[in-house]
Amino acid sequence: xxxxxxxxxxxxxxxxxxxxxxxxxxxxxxxxxxxxxxxxxxxxxxxxxxxxxxxxxxxxxxxxxxxxxxxxxxxxxxxxxxxxxxxxxxxxxxxxxxxxxxxxxxxxxxxxxxxxxxxxxxxxxxxxxxxxxxxxxxxxxxxxxxxxxxxxxxxxxxxxxxxxxxxxxxxxxxxxxxxxxxxxxxxxxxxxxxxxxxxxxxxxxxxxxxxxxxxxxxxxxxxxxxxxxxxxxxxxxxxxxxxxxxxxxxxxxxxxxxxxxxxxxxxxxxxxxxxxxxxxxxxxxxxxxxxxxxxxxxxxxxxxxxxxxxxxxxxxxxxxxxxxxxxxxxxxxxxxxxxxxxxxxxxxxxxxxxxxxxxxxxxxxxxxxxxxxxxx
Amino acid sequence: xxxxxxxxxxxxxxxxxxxxxxxxxxxxxxxxxxxxxxxxxxxxxxxxxxxxxxxxxxxxxxxxxxxxxxxxxxxxxxxxxxxxxxxxxxxxxxxxxxxxxxxxxxxxxxxxxxxxxxxxxxxxxxxxxxxxxxxxxxxxxxxxxxxxxxxxxxxxxxxxxxxxxxx
Numbered sequence: 001x002x003x004x005x006x007x008x009x010x011x012x013x014x015x016x017x018x019x020x021x022x023x024x025x026x027x028x029x030x031x032x033x034x035x036x037x038x039x040x041x042x043x044x045x046x047x048x049x050x051x052x053x054x055x056x057x058x059x060x061x062x063x064x065x066x067x068x069x070x071x072x073x074x075x076x077x078x079x080x081x082x083x084x085x086x087x088x089x090x091x092x093x094x095x096x097x098x099x100x101x102x103x104x105x106x107x108x109x110x111x112x113x114x115x116x117x118x119x120x121x122x123x124x125x126x127x128x129x130x131x132x133x134x135x136x137x138x139x140x141x142x143x144x145x146x147x148x149x150x151x152x153x154x155x156x157x158x159x160x161x162x163x164x165x166x167x168x169x170x171x172x173x174x175x176x177x178x179x180x181x182x183x184x185x186x187x188x189x190x191x192x193x194x195x196x197x198x199x200x201x202x203x204x205x206x207x208x209x210x211x212x213x214x215x216x217x218x219x220x221x222x223x224x225x226x227x228x229x230x231x232x233x234x235x236x237x238x239x240x241x242x243x244x245x246x247x248x249x250x251x252x253x254x255x256x257x258x259x260x261x262x263x264x265x266x267x268x269x270x271x272x273x274x275x276x277x278x279x280x281x282x283x284x285x286x287x288x289x290x291x292x293x294x295x296x297x298x299x300x301x302x303x304x305x306x307x308x309x310x311x312x313x314x315x316x317x318x319x320x321x322x323x324x325x326x327x328x329x330x331x332x333x334x335x336x337x338x339x340x341x342x343x344x345x346x347x348x349x350x351x352x353x354x355x356x357x358x359x360x361x362x363x364x365x366x367x368x369x370x371x372x373x374x375x376x
Numbered sequence: 377x378x379x380x381x382x383x384x385x386x387x388x389x390x391x392x393x394x395x396x397x398x399x400x401x402x403x404x405x406x407x408x409x410x411x412x413x414x415x416x417x418x419x420x421x422x423x424x425x426x427x428x429x430x431x432x433x434x435x436x437x438x439x440x441x442x443x444x445x446x447x448x449x450x451x452x453x454x455x456x457x458x459x460x461x462x463x464x465x466x467x468x469x470x471x472x473x474x475x476x477x478x479x480x481x482x483x484x485x486x487x488x489x490x491x492x493x494x495x496x497x498x499x500x501x502x503x504x505x506x507x508x509x510x511x512x513x514x515x516x517x518x519x520x521x522x523x524x525x526x527x528x529x530x531x532x533x534x535x536x537x538x539x540x541x542x543x
Contacts, residue, residue: 032480033511035488039496046532050504050525052513156531 030102038071041078042154042290065292069130072289082133082153082286084125095125097153109154126174127187127229131291132298134161134174145203150205150298155289158298164189164201169285175230175237179204187299188230188237205298216310229286393425394440396433400438401425408447412439413483431478438464438471439478444489465494468543469510496503511540 037045037059045068049056058064072078083096095112115135126134131154137147146167151158168174168189175188184206191200201210230237390406410416418426428436439525445460465472472495479487484500497509508515526533 032476032492035480035492036476036495036499039493040500044500044530046529047504047538048507049529050517050522051507051511051534053516055513056525155529277400 030058034058034067038064038068039075042068042292045292046155059292062297067295069289069293072131072291078290080153080288080290082125082128082288084123093126095123095153112153112156115149125286126168126172127176128288129176129185130178131289132176132185132293132295133286133288134176135312136168150295152291152293152295153288154292155292157294157296159295161187161219162163162203162209164203165193166199166201166332173230182206191229223256230255267330391424392419393426394434394436395425396427396431398425399432400436403434404440404443408440408443411443411446411484411486415482415484429484430481432474435474435478437482438475439482439487443484446486461490469495471499474492501539503540506538506540506542 027088031211033055037048037055045059049059076358077099079099081098084094090237097112115137123135126148128134131152133151134294135149135151146163148161148163148168149158166189169191171191173190175190177186177188178184179186182204185206186205187203189201189203189210200213202213203210246315257311391403392409394402394404394405394409394415396402400501406419411417415426430440442464445457474493476488476491476495495498499510502510511524515522
């Protein structure tokens with residue numbers, strides 16, 4: 001009786017709700033289909049564009065692409081490893097892509113065609129972000145002209161980027177990230193430089209030209225050992241630098257002390273990283289999350305990002321994220337300057353260095369998107 | 377006037393009644409049902425009998441089964457829940473679509489995620505034709521148009537046989 005009354009008393013509200021439901025039902029199916037499709041790999045989605053015009057429009061929609069990327073970031077099976085390798089038989093460099101999952105590591109390796117002419121060129125993978133990869137193609141026939149490309153290996157789309165002022169060389173390192181204040185992707189180019197003579201430069205994709213960054217750290221070196229690209233975490237590029245000095249006022253992200261028997265250990269606020277199992281099998285791999293982001297779209301227009309990075313993340317989270325990004329730097333021992341990057345379970349990387357009687361301190365140095373230098 | 381927002385803090389477990397579109401009623405503890413955002417909001421508005429016009433008895437029974445199991449979730453029975461989820465997503469596409477529509481309408485996020493991922497995994501390897509059948513979509517492309525869309529990403533259609541089956 002009471003229930004009945006209550007129910008009747010709210011009858012009007014209920015009908016309003018019903019009306020809402022009917023209104024919602026019109027958009028309902030689209031919403032569900034979008035939820036399902038955003039959990040599919042890029043290749044399947046490209047295939048499913050043929051299902052109907054509606055599916056084609058939905059899959060091509062920028063909002064869907066961002067939703068898909070956010071979903072992919074949470075799914076292990078959308079993490080891929082990109083490897084470039086010279087094939088001994090013909091000397092041609094090829095790019096391979098395989099899932100970054102322990103179950104499938106050996107199977108399902110896919111050979112990708114390099115954009116531009118694959119036969120006459122040599123190329124290097126420079127960095128990856130949001131499923132988009134910066135690669136450098138060197139054309140031997142054409143006076144070693146170096147072309148930078150922005151390439152999405154999942155959709156196989158690419159565009160040519162403006163040439164940097166300082167031609168990339170062996171010591172070049174790149175990083176790519178998204179600047180939420182200006183709403184665009186940016187690429188940073190640095191060269192390994194112990195004499196601090198070459199400026200770094202940054203390319204804002206919408207702006208379309210490289211800008212020189214002349215400022216240098218005092219007392220730090222861009223050593224860039226044991227890493228291939230600059231990790232981008234919390235709106236900043238991170239890399240490992242060297243210093244003969246102690247820290248300035250900034251917080252210390254990685255503090256390393258020389259341990260007599262081990263040389264150097266990586267230390268974080270929560271304690272030292274102990275020994276890690278060594279990985280000798282992989283070299284020069286780049287991990288990325290596959291995405292739908294079209295390189296062209298980054299230059300012509302930009303949609304609003306769905307997710308914003310949170311500001312109040314703990315230092316350890318940052319450390320973990322930087323390490324996760326650096327993990328792609330899977331290098332083996334190089335020459336006598338013992339520089340080891342040791343990887344465990346594709347989650348973390350720690351570095352152990354030995355320097356003969358030098359009291360060097362390792363820190364992580366960041367370059368914020370507004371191009372001011374800062375020590376974290 | 378004073379009916380709402382004073383629901384908790386009684387020692388007794390508060391019960392709610394869900395009514396399916398077929399008119400069947402299910403009495404459940406409030407703590408189980410509030411996993412569902414839509415119902416939670418109705419409870420906050422003071423409802424204790426909740427009519428669900430969009431959900432039939434068969435689907436509602438399944439959804440209640442899910443909510444009951446997931447209300448028991450603790451640190452120690454993760455494996456059990458995982459197995460439950462695995463069993464839960466077995467069944468025909470039509471059943472899954474009924475469930476996913478209901479989960480979407482009721483705003484049960486965990487269930488929505490589970491079902492969408494399972495449907496996505498099941499159609500991942502299907503042929504375009506099979507997907508049309510499964511989703512009951514009529515092909516509105518002319519043969520020329522379809523060929524054009526296919527040619528844009530020809531490579532995505534290569535590399536092995538795609539599954540033509542509808543289950």
